[in-house]
Amino acid sequence: MRIALFLCAWLTCLGAQAATVDVASLDRGTWPEKLSSPALFDVASRAEILMFAHTLLASEALDEAALKQRLGLKIINQGAIDDLRRHLWQRLLENYGFAQQSCEQDASFCYLVDNMDDLREQAGKFEVSDQSFYIGWAGPSRTFHQRYLDELLRKAALFPQISSEVARFGDFERNGDELNDRLFLLTFDGGPAPLNGQTDWLADYLRKQKMTATFFALGNSLQTRLEKTSAADVQALYQGQCVGIQGWQYRSHSHWVDWQSSITRSASLTQNLLPENYVPLFRPPYGQRRADSQGFFQAQGLQVALWDIDSQDEPGQLKADESAQRVLTLMLLWRKGVIVFHDTQDKARVALPMLLQATAQSGLGWQECREAFR
Template sequence: MRVALFLSTWLLCLGAMATPNEPATLDRTSWPEPLTSPALFDVASRAEILTFAHALLATEALDENALKQRLNLKNINLDSIDTVRQRLWRQLLVNYNAAQQSCDQDASFCYLIEDMPTLREQAGKFAVADDSFYAAWAEPSREFHRRYLDEQLRLAALFPQTGSEIGLYGAHEFNGAEMNDRLFLLTFASGPSQLPGTTDWLTDYLRKQSMSATFFVLGNSLQARLDKTSQQAVRSLYKGQCVGVQGWEYRSHSHWQDWQNSILRSNALVKQQLPDSHVPLFRPPYGQRRADSGEFFQSQGLQVALWNIDSQDKAASLTAEQSAHRVLTLMLLWRHGVIAFHDTQDKVRTALPWLLKATAQSGLGWEGCEDRMPASDGGR
């Protein structure tokens, strides 16, 4: 009976899903100004917020059938979509309020927005004139936010039956939404890469920049590294960084019968081999985990570490530059949060340096990985 229930649930989820569209990206060279000050970051942020809000408002006129067609799904959860929409609106209002604090320095894209009704009103009539200084950016940005919004609504349409970063199952999970304005955390998953590889380059690069990030490793990949090198070599690899787990292998932990052992086994390996770098965090592959898994994670002292800014660097359709440009656009939109890269992808060698250079004078902060430690852990 248990097997039959699993199969029926799996088939139901499969039947609801269809092939997603290619991930959204925006060529940042269409934006006419470099982000060389906090005020100029805010100008670009206000522009992206209003463009996304305009796209979000337009979707509220779509009925269920129209949403299914647009999202390329056979079944959708309308309540989940509405919940995510409301959460997005609340975040947009908070973000725009933060971005308009510098309007006395540069009034571009500044409107009198004090509450939700005025935000919705301005979003509805937001447009960029053809002769505007920002005209070359306007249409590419509209297309980006339409496609990016579809990504989010598609995840919402499948939640909570299919877990993802779009929502939390409990207080044992976080996605960066609670972080302060202009503060970001770098995370890398699916490693370590084969030797020599991107993980080696990346950890060395971060140390040279006096930065730290959280690496979510796969148990089998870490064991392969240990077998080929040594414990000391692996400890040197992650020196100054934080290491959480992504399970023993890269597969969904939502319908896998051995999901608990996958997490326990990989977490024990990291804790034993990398005691100075280990953090009690689990990053679910594909963002998928069981809705009823909270008791397990809490009993193990683990937090589920999600994200709100996805580089989509694993997508074959995106180049390294496009992935970096996508991340920057989402940083402007959400203004804080957890950025997800993969250190098994060579794209990060180009994407990360470009991103740091593009934001170097923007007044942003990069949260140290140890600052993300659960309060009860007491530090490393």
């Protein structure tokens, strides 16, 4: 008991320190061009990749003491941080390779990068001159990527004691790495909202746009919605969309005694109520799940569905337009991935149309929900 109490206190302390971070967002108005073609999407993508790579490279000069101070933590998992950095560099190299395929159309931010050494060299000397057309973007972008990198490094520093989407425990966990370039999957957490709330609006909006998303439902919210309406109404709510599970309650599944029951109860309800929509995916609230859970998930026929583009649309985080601009910047940086909003919040109602308008001519695509995570 003493050990358990000490561990809980330690984790609470670390979590409290981790919560003090400034959430990264970037005013896309500082970027002087619309993303009105695939080539212009690539220009902006190359710029964000190089700025993030520059920031990542600079962070490697910090020793452990300096890194602890920067992240505001007393204890860090240096091995997990090193693993994250290797993964980030690999993604950046791959993404820059895709982004430079249009250099013949527009050579802005195009440099000779054939391998990791080339990328690190270009990252080290990357700067935007005062006379550049893009100088208004450079300072805000640098601040964004420093904050965003700190978000990632902090999560890695706490992993696996506090698990998150920043790393996987095995192949039974998916995070969108397998998607093709320029392809994004929309996901929504924490629903369904009360009757005639945000879930209704979002699902209807997606159908009108001929798009699909994966809604990760909470068992208790789904049960409440069922009791206040009917099975037919709930089925109509999610028509054409995919529905995964998020457990019975929106709480961490890493140290909850009843975590398995939470998952099996919500899976049974969702599968029986929505057989046409159900997908065998579990989205852990806060990204927190147990390191030793692979056997359970495999026995249940479930995969853990993580994400890599967080809208930060929860209460107390970003405003709706800031959330949209954060997501768009991360779409340019990562060029593919799983985007997470919350359908109990009203911010996605503003952010999603902004995203679609900003990227309508950029050549990207939206992953059909049933084809994801296969």
